[in-house]
Amino acid sequence: MLLVRVRENSFFTFLPSPKSPTTPNSSSYWVNRTFWSFTETSQKSMLTLHAVDAYPASTRYSLDVIDYSFAEMEGRGGRGRGRGRGDGGGGGSGWRGRGRGRGWGQPTQPWRPSNPVQQPSSNPVGQPVQRWVPNPVQQPQPPTIAPATAAPVGQPVQLWVPNPVQQPQRPTFVPATAATVELPTSSHHDKEAGDKRIPMRRPDKGGTNAVRSVSLRVNHFPVKFKSNRLIMHYDVDIKPEAPPKGRAVKISKATLYMIREKLCVDHPSQFPTSKIAYDGEKNIFSAVELPTGKFKVEISGGEEMKVCSFIVTINLVKQLELQKLSDYLSGVLSFVPRDILQGMDVVMKENPARHMISSGRSFYQFKDSGKDELGYGIIASRGFQHSLKPTAQGLSLCLDYSVVPFFNPISVLEFLKEHVRGFSLREFKRYRSKVEATLKGLKVRVTHRNTGQKFIIAGLTSQDTQNLSFLAEDPERKVLSKKVMLVDYFYEKYGKDIVHKDIPCLDVGKNNRNNYVPMEFCTLVEGQRYTKEILDKDAAQGLKREQLPTPVVRESKICAMVQANDGPCGGGIIDSFGIDVNKNMTALAGRVIGPPELKLGDPSEGKVNKLTVDKDKCQWNLVGKLVVKGIPVDHWAVVDFTAYEQYNRLNTGQFISGFIRRCGKLGIQMRNPLFCETANMYAFREFPVLQELLDKVYKKARCQLQILVCVMARRDAGYGYLKWFSETRLGMVTQCCLSSPANKASDQYLANLALKLNAKLGGSNVELIERLPRFEGEGHVMFIGADVNHPGSQNTTSPSIAAVVATVNWPAANRYAARIRPQAHRMEKIQNFGAMCLELVEAYVQANKVKPEKIVVFRDGVSEGQFDMVLNEELLDLKRAIQGGNYCPTITLIVARKRHLTRLFPKVNDRSFNGNVPPGTVVDTTVVHLSEFDFYLCSHYGTLGTSKPTHYHVLHDEHRFSSDQIQKLIYNLCFTFARCTKPVSLVPPVYYADLAAYRGRLYYDAIVAEVGASAATSSSVASPSSSSAGAWLNDRLYRLHGALENMMFFI
Known part of the structure; x- marks a missing residue:
């Protein structure tokens, strides 16, 4: 057994490995399923990680060794099945036990370090050893090792190589008792074996595939900090000196800030304002030590300026060592010190919190220069949202411009x-x-x-x-x-x-x-948000102009906010904590991926037509072209809800003839409708009337309608009831449209309507000519998208709606089936993920007579803090549900995120017509994760405002994608979205899952109206386990009619 010290009081204990051949002056050892080679040279001793299992063959990690020693093994046997005899049945008490269990062998002699290893002369005694740290982009799994400290100069000792005959069949890693050292694990490990998955490492140095490169500026501002500094974290508890009788009254956030300020005023030397950051709740972070204990604070307020007394209790939580964050950024630590990031984030928010209005995680100005009148007593306030991000270039301040509507603070x-x-x-x-x-x-x-x-x-x-x-x-x-x-x-x-x-x-x-x-x-x-969805049309247009500035304007506003006195870098507060922010955006080189070749129908020859998209916008035109597969529409009908309207009445004949003609040009053969039913928009307000109308139409068509086209005079909340009743009760596909654009009957509008209709009925509008990267073989592949739709922040009882969609065809991979389920209020984890995916696999088998051999899952709507839940709960749920017998498909799991702050600004020569980055722009260096497999992809052509790239994070990959392959696969998929003729900003499985989850939200609104608000808003609905949970938790109310289960009804 080899014991190695890599820092003071921290040891590795290694057991010899019989599998790896030794080389001169070296021997191999097993630790956490990886081979480590101990090598003796004239200068120093090193540990080198060798390739094994999921590690690429080029993987090498080297760690300097301070000193080491050897000891014979003698300990009790491991737990588990084994052929040896001994305690636990997992092997004998000595080294020769042949059990496969886990042993805790202890050395027969205490730690006796051998002659210390001589360190390079450039490092004085007592200074940290300068070691090579692997580039996190290049290495898939850096070990979690704390920095070594220099040892006294000495001579290396001869390495004793153990006799292979005495080595066990499968030795195990035995942690030394002096300290716990965390070694790298793989996301590929078997969860059932007790290993916890972590996000996978980047498999290469990043992609290289590009048709051209672009020079970019990114709104990441490099942050420097003094790693030898401490941030003191204190818990603060504030209570009234004389608590009111009865139920405790919550102290408002504004009052808490007043109390904090008064405490600093009363004790300026003990609580220096410039060196304290407060999160407005329970946490204070300080650059200096603060006194702990109880303090009485009196503030004036209320009638007659009444004085209120509060008791402030301050206790030290811990000292945050910024050295740990430095170690993480340099690749020495593998886990993120989130407590340190949280403290530094509060410090960065302290100055704007003192000078601006906070709303959620953002800060807004209420000076005249920072707001615009929208009319009707509403203003648009400009501000920003920011966060600290550990990236490949180090710590960065990511700040983005934001505008939201507020009530004007007037009389x-x-x-x-x-x-x-x-x-x-x-x-x-x-x-x-x-x-x-x-x-x-x-x-x-x-x-x-x-x-x-x-x-x-x-x-x-x-x-x-x-x-x-x-x-x-x-x-x-x-x-x-x-x-x-x-x-x-x-x-x-x-x-x-x-x-x-x-x-x-x-x-x-x-x-x-x-x-x-x-x-x-x-x-x-001031500071009261106004719901933008209910803004007047003119006010909404004014807000849109403010929210969507051009990239050039947005970039200048971001830079101005970083430099502002009331911004995160102003006030001198961060200086007190030893933090310095570079006021210039990060400059880097991005790559532009070329678009795929597409497949459309050819009207002249009746065969597949190869299509090359527009060079700049990556769009294509349908003039003179057919869809790949048009579904004949023989049984359809129209319900005209505008028949009794004074305005916006539908020109029925013109609309129907124009629609049939445009469908025909696209290769969708459409007969005249069976009938056209007239109705009143009032039916959307009276659900029994709407239900009776839909029943009548369905029976009138003898239950054989392929699709029902509903023309509305205006948008109405009753739309949700129409969808719920049609799709869950009748099994009837519907297509709603407004009379105003229908009367204009523009060629583009009718073509878009036809594309939606064809996709809903099972047709194929556009396909890729070449197979997706990495999937060129014969095996079938299924793409899954998953999302959860949550109720608004003011709603405290409504359910969250989970939706999972999946492809049901291959290799086109452009037709999807969906499953929708309700779950507990604001729960992000998909509770029935495995069961829903199993249903979709069965739908795939029904359509193709074969199970998919490969599955790629795209998950939307989760933050980085929820990656563990997705990896170790949802992924496990999926595997348990679908794997069994001889069926064990390989799985890749990717998170797609649109809710982030990163923006890309191209330099003048690389801008598109409107100043945005071109479609296909990829960034996978500098501003991405230190070592994990993530990248930003802007797949669409931005027409309004500044394009927002999607952040893709590969958490688990059993297909061994390279950076180029996964980026190209996702970009190509973005061209297969059914209802438009351009690539979309979000990969279609996630886009469709979002649409399906929103459809489930409409179902809930309809169920509330159908079952009654009392059942859906009862106090017991917060818990899904309650026997009296509201009707919203009844899956049957959300289950699709059998006729629609495998159709794209949701687009």
Whole structure:
């Protein structure tokens, strides 16, 4: 047995390996299923990782050795099955046991280091040894070893090579008791054997395939920090000195910040403001040591500037050593020190938190220069969102420009005049319901006293202000006995004469206690988000212009925010922590992948037509071309919901004839509809009426409709009910469209409508000529996409909707089937992932009479913190569900993420017409992960604003893709999206999964209407295990009709 020390008090214990031949002055050992070779040279001793199992043949890692020693093995046998005899049946107590279990052999002698290894002369004694650190992009799995410290100069000793006869059949790694050393593991390891999967390493140095290169600037700003510094992490607990009776009241975030500020003011030497960062909740990070214990803080607020006392308890959590982050960035540590990143992230957010309004993870300006009026009492505020990212170039600050709508912080009466159409104080009663619905839940600040206290509007008073009264406390008898008119009270107490006495007051009370304040003494509090989906059309257009600046404008705004005094680098706070940010964007070279050749039909010859896409936009034109496979449409019908509308009424004859003619030009043969049913848009408001209409249409067509085209005068929430009832109850495919574009009947609009119709019925619009990279053989391949749709942030009970889609044809791989399931509120893990995938594999077998031999899974919507869940729960669920007998397909798992902050800005000579990067741009160096297999791909042509690349992260790969192969495969797939004639920004399996999950959300809305809101919003629905869980958790309500299970109804 060989014991090796690589840093002070940290050892490796190695058992000899009989499998690998020795070389002069070296011997091989097993550790965690990998071969390590111990080599003695005249200068130093080294450990070298050799190729084995999933490691590429070129893999080598070398670690300097401080000193080492040998000891004979004597310990109890391993656990498990074995042929040797001994404790546990896993082998004898000595070295010769032949068991296959896990042993914990201990050396018969204590650690006796041999003569220390001589270190290079360039390293003085006591200084860290300068060692070679593998490039994380090149190496698939760097070991987790802490930096070695230099040993005294000495002479190497002769290495004793053990007799192979005495070596065990399968030795195991025995961790030394002095310290725990984490060695690399592989995502390919068998989970059943107890190994935990981790994201796989990059298999190469990055891709090389390109038709040209592009010079880019990326919104990653390099961050330097002093690795010898400490950040002190403290837990802070704030409670009222005299807690209120009954239920504890949560202290607002604004009050918590006030308490923190007052603490620093009261004790400036102990709590220096410039050296403290607070996350607004429970954590303080400091550049200096802070006193711990309890501190009393008094702040003024409320009626009569009442003083409130709080007890602040501060306890040290830990000291964060920035050296660990430096070790991770240099490849010495394999795990991310997330606690350090969290602390540094709070430090970077401290300055903007003091000067800007925070909303979610973003910060916004409310100065006149940082906002734009959208009208109707709504403003667009400019700001940014940022985060710290460990990348291949080191630590980076990633910052992106952001614009969101807010309520304008103006007086309540002024806001009502702008926001409520036609509002007039003289006719207040006419607008009362609209006013109350608009104001309820908004925060207001009172202006009749100096406190500036904030309240939440609970509603309006039932009486006008001039008639309101309340019981006031009699100062002498201390009882509620004196009736006081509200108008008199405000005049006597505050010297305020109420002007608008003939309108109601705002009720800002809580806990069943009324608190009336006249509207004229209230202003809206800044920082209240407005839902952009309900913006007026003009306001929405104004917001869109602000949110989608050109790449040149966006780049300049990002740089300005990084340099701003109120930005993350201003205020001198980060300087106190030894952090420095380079104000220039990262420059790097990207690659442009060439587009694939496509296959369309040829109308002149009736055969496949080879298509080359546009060079710059990578788009193609359907003029004079056919789809690859058009489905004849013999049985279809139209429901005209505009027949009784005053405006936007459908020109039925023109639309039907134009649609049939355009379908024919595309090779989709379409007969005249069986009938055209007229209906009223009112049916979307009365679901029983809509259900009766759909039933009538279905029976009228003798249950043989291929598709029902529904023309609507405008968008309506009842659309979801139409889809749910048609697709889960009747088994009828529907295609909805609006009458306004249908009446214009442009060639492009009708062609897009035809593409959707053909795909829904099982046709093929476009295909790739060549097979996808890495899959040129005969075996069948299936692509799976998975996503979860969550309810809005204000919704606390609605379910999350999981959707899984998969291809059912090969090699075209452009037809998909979908499965939709509800699950617990805001749960990201797909609870029935394995079962849903098994159904889709069975659908593939039904269509092809053979099982897919290879499976590629694309997962959407998960953050880096959820990779472990995807790898060790969802992937395992998939394997357990589909593998069995002789069926064991190989699987690759890839996460696709659009919710990230990275943006690519091409230099002048490499820009497309609108300033964006060209389609096919790939970045897989510098700003990607240190060692894991990820890359950014911008596969689409951006027409509005700045293109956002998709971030792909390969977590698990049993197909051994190279960087070039997986990038080309994904890019080629982006050309197969069924309903457009250009590559899309997101790989189609994920795009379709997102559409299917949204369809499930529409189903839920319909189920609420069908079953009743009480069942769907009961308090018990938060737990799926509850026996009284709402009707939303009933899978049967979401299950597709059998006729639609394997069709693309969702596009």
